Amino acid sequence: MTRRAAIAASLALALLAATAVHAAAATPRTSLGEISSEVMCPVCGTLLELAESPQAQREKAFVERQVRAGRSKAEIKDALVAEYGQEVLALPKDSGFELSAYVVPIVAFAIAAIALAFGVAKWRRAGRRSGADGSGRPSPRGPSAAEEERLDADLARYDL
């Protein structure tokens, strides 16, 4: 490659990079649809995406202005909280006390799984004690004296 060709290639790459950076800056970081499915219309008590009240229209216009200004989803949510309070968030925050909304179901599921495992183990032990090993196969124990006696009586009755 000649020196001239190398310079031209470098310039082309630089131009490409600049275009990409510009495009990234112009592309919104989030959208009204994304935000409105995660925040509430405080007056309607429903998700913003489902609300059509005058207050909801104002809230959507506010979100659209923020999106056009290039704000991130978190920044827009913070702005909404500053306007309407925490109640505007449809999902609890992942910090502080509200973290319990996510942690409690996981802990409850773990406790239920452990309880189920203990229950199954106990059931299997009880099955072994009563003569079954839990596999569905018959017990290796032979017939008792009473069972032998009854079997002989039945065989004799049917003359087998």
Next chain:
Amino acid sequence: MSVRSSIAVLAVLAVVGLLVFGLVSKGSSGISVGEAAPTAPLPRLEGGGEESLAAYRGRWVLVNFWASWCVPCKDEAPALEAFQRRHGGGRFTVLGIDSRDLSGDGRDFADRYGLSYPQLRDGNGDAAHDYGTTGVPENFLIDPRGRVRLLVRGPVDEEYLRDSVAPLLPGSPS
């Protein structure tokens, strides 16, 4: 009673307790005529800082809950402003509370209608809940002792202000 039964009863009681708590905490508190008006501080719509109804103790105050997106609020705003210009002063004021509204929209509304009386902000609707409002606009006339004297669940107009509010104010012929 066995340990298992006790645990089951406790679990049922806990669930019932949570349901009752949920119902009670979601319910509207509300106030009625003769009761003390809530005095929780609220941020000012303009100028920063907070203010409470308690700061107006000794004066008659017409608390007006409104929002910029509310059509009847636009209809009553000129009547409230005219009443404030006529009666406002050391013994009476209208006190606007912009509820569940965007602060920028609220300020634009106050500018557009030339509202000169003090304005507070109730973005999350807590004050509206404390007053038991069911929407906007709603109006509460508070006497100098901080008790509700009149309550209008809807817009007021010039006629109502002249016939029902003005006669209660000091200096008015009764």
